[in-house]
Amino acid sequence: MEVSQLFTLVGVGLVAMIMAVTLRQYRPEFALLVSLVAGVVILIGVVRGILPVVEQVQTIFQSTQMPAAYLQVLFKALGICFLTQIACDACRDAGEGAIGAKVELAGKVAVLVISLPLFVQVLTIVRGLLV
């Protein structure tokens, strides 16, 4: 992410914060919607900016002999964490801690299910070493 993109995202965040605070006195639900949309827009900018890092890590990983599936699992888990975080933070901001906790639980289960093949690999290797 270049510095100009960072300036844009910082500006968007500040302006959205001021608008949300102003709206909260009159229509609190609109303040929540403004903060949610601001979070979504900023996150889109962040994910676009992280693309060169992802590609670089993939290039470095290809030089090692490990199967590419391991890195895929890592990146998928990272993506799931991003999405879960935005929903969880929005729920907590709205005062709905219970809903946020359930969404967080869903994210944890999704990461666990995605990394299941990795666990199986580790157990197979350990069993091979012990036998």
Added chain:
Amino acid sequence: MEIDLIFRIAAIGIIVAVLDQVLRRADRPEIATMTTLAGVIAVLLMMIAEINHLFETVKSVFGLY
């Protein structure tokens, strides 16, 4: 651009707040409630496209398909 969306939603919020106050003073609380609900639904529809955009971006960058 996506940044305009935030300004549009804030503008709709301010308009709905003002209309809400005006309609309540004019002894029409039910129309005020309906206006507020209409504003919320309109903003939700505008937001769904943006959230879909976020999901597509995350899917493509992190290979989540």
